[in-house]
Amino acid sequence: MHNKTLAELSLGLQAKTYSSVELTQLFLDRINQHQQLNAYITVTPELAMAQAKVADQRLANGTADLLTGIPIAQKDIFCTQDVMTTCGSKMLANFSAPYNATVVDKFNQAGAIMLGKLNMDEFAMGSSNETSYFGAVRNPWNLNSVPGGSSGGSAAAVSARLAACATGTDTGGSIRQPAALCGITGLKPTYGRVSRYGMIAYASSLDQGGPMTRNAEDAAIVLQTMAGFDEKDSTSVDVPVPDYRAGLNKSLAGLKIGLPKEFFGEGLDENVAATLATAFDEYRRLGAEIIDITMPNLKLAIPAYYVIAPAECSANLSRFDGVRYGYRCENPVDLTDLYTRSRGEGFGKEVKRRILMGTYALSTGYYDAYYLKAQKIRRLISEDFKTALASVDVIMGPVTPSTAFGIGEKIDDPIAMYLSDIYTIAINLAGVPAMSIPAGFVAGMPVGLQLIGDYFSEDRLLNIAHQYQQVTDWHNFIPTGFE
Numbered sequence: 001m002h003n004k005t006l007a008e009l010s011l012g013l014q015a016k017t018y019s020s021v022e023l024t025q026l027f028l029d030r031i032n033q034h035q036q037l038n039a040y041i042t043v044t045p046e047l048a049m050a051q052a053k054v055a056d057q058r059l060a061n062g063t064a065d066l067l068t069g070i071p072i073a074q075k076d077i078f079c080t081q082d083v084m085t086t087c088g089s090k091m092l093a094n095f096s097a098p099y100n101a102t103v104v105d106k107f108n109q110a111g112a113i114m115l116g117k118l119n120m121d122e123f124a125m126g127s128s129n130e131t132s133y134f135g136a137v138r139n140p141w142n143l144n145s146v147p148g149g150s151s152g153g154s155a156a157a158v159s160a161r162l163a164a165c166a167t168g169t170d171t172g173g174s175i176r177q178p179a180a181l182c183g184i185t186g187l188k189p190t191y192g193r194v195s196r197y198g199m200i201a202y203a204s205s206l207d208q209g210g211p212m213t214r215n216a217e218d219a220a221i222v223l224q225t226m227a228g229f230d231e232k233d234s235t236s237v238d239v240p241v242p243d244y245r246a247g248l249n250k251s252l253a254g255l256k257i258g259l260p261k262e263f264f265g266e267g268l269d270e271n272v273a274a275t276l277a278t279a280f281d282e283y284r285r286l287g288a289e290i291i292d293i294t295m296p297n298l299k300l301a302i303p304a305y306y307v308i309a310p311a312e313c314s315a316n317l318s319r320f321d322g323v324r325y326g327y328r329c330e331n332p333v334d335l336t337d338l339y340t341r342s343r344g345e346g347f348g349k350e351v352k353r354r355i356l357m358g359t360y361a362l363s364t365g366y367y368d369a370y371y372l373k374a375q376k377i378r379r380l381i382s383e384d385f386k387t388a389l390a391s392v393d394v395i396m397g398p399v400t401p402s403t404a405f406g407i408g409e410k411i412d413d414p415i416a417m418y419l420s421d422i423y424t425i426a427i428n429l430a431g432v433p434a435m436s437i438p439a440g441f442v443a444g445m446p447v448g449l450q451l452i453g454d455y456f457s458e459d460r461l462l463n464i465a466h467q468y469q470q471v472t473d474w475h476n477f478i479p480t481g482f483e
């Protein structure tokens with residue numbers, strides 16, 4: 001049962017082949033059996049079983065939704081009422097949220113079962129899931145490798161079938177990069193498509209939640225639940241949400257695929273490049289035309305991002321002061337001591353590095369040289385996407401420069417770590433949607449293919465991904481030991 005897609009699970013539940021209680025128990029048992037992955041920070045068995053009983057009633061009385069009764073898990077960045085919401089940090093290790101994120105409410109309304117909260121890099125800062133206060137997550141394809149980050153727990157859980165699907169968030173690649181490294185499908189929607197209300201802020205102008213699933217059809221189902229205008233989020237965009245599943249079966253004949261030369265130069269592992277070349281051949285067979293393009297400002301994405309994201313995080317994380325909630329140091333002597341020791345003891349090394357960089361970039365005298373300059377570069381990068389997407393329907397490229405690296409390999413070299421997002425970060429700066437889909441293996445480790453589209457073209461990306469998944473099998477492989 002745990003190998004079924006969401007669509008298949010839903011059919012089984014509707015046909016009463018199994019109940020939600022049985023399905024939920026099965027996933028809870030698997031979570032227990034595979035604790036070595038460290039994919040979950042909190043497991044909520046009582047809540048899950050209570051929700052499963054209600055779901056079975058809905059299934060019996062005909063009020064079920066597509067996700068009713070299906071066991072899912074939330075990245076621990078989404079606030080869940082009366083359930084721990086840690087954001088992977090010591091700062092929030094004792095924090096039980098007083099309300100649900102809009103995304104969590106939406107899954108609850110759909111009748112999905114929450115198995116628990118998934119491990120992540122501290123405050124979503126990282127590319128390897130090694131900065132979590134709750135320890136590193138392991139990649140199900142090789143336990144000595146990282147699963148990617150920051151949504152590493154989500155990717156590992158879906159890949160190892162410890163949840164039927166999961167949520168992730170993506171500020172600079174955190175849905176797509178771990179999805180690629182763990183061999184699953186991940187979708188970062190257009191900025192504003194999914195509500196950020198109750199999603200703990202890292203860099204507010206870049207953060208976006210989205211689905212992490214087995215395949216594109218499942219991503220369509222999950223995005224349908226997550227997407228939509230939310231008046232509680234001032235950056236949520238009020239545009240209609242299409243029927244994503246209905247759009248999956250369109251032919252790709254005549255589709256124009258742009259390959260930016262900047263994505264295929266130095267730094268890309270040659271075996272990854274060769275794997276992607278076979279994917280492009282597959283798209284040609286599906287009727288697509290491959291066009292070489294150039295996006296000259298892409299090379300500026302990493303430096304611009306590592307000014308903008310830390311600047312925003314330094315402001316967002318100022319709320320963690322040891323006063324209202326979260327970690328508080330022992331016996332503070334005065335207010336300054338309370339602030340400095342609570343923050344000093346509550347935040348990890350990478351988070352502190354970002355706060356320092358961001359505060360510096362925003363300070364008087366440096367603001368124009370760094371922050372303002374980075375914002376101008378951001379605009380140029382957006383223009384690159386606009387120009388490219390005026391001549392092609394979709395941009396394709398790698399998600400990561402290589403397959404998953406070893407645990408410990410890059411943790412002491414921040415620049416090397418930052419470079420693992422070289423192909424994903426520009427997309428967040430522009431705000432356009434992008435997906436990662438499984439496209440093959442190099443030495444037994446998954447390779448992801450990135451699809452990038454115009455604003456609010458998630459339906460088209462899902463269609464392009466789904467058509468590929470109809471003629472390939474990469475998304476169906478299961479890591480050994482988790483069958």
Ligand code: GLN
Pocket residue numbers: 124125126127149150169170171172173174175202309421
């Ligand atoms: N790795 C990037 C960072 O650390 C992106 C993380 C993310 O998307 N949340 O900022």
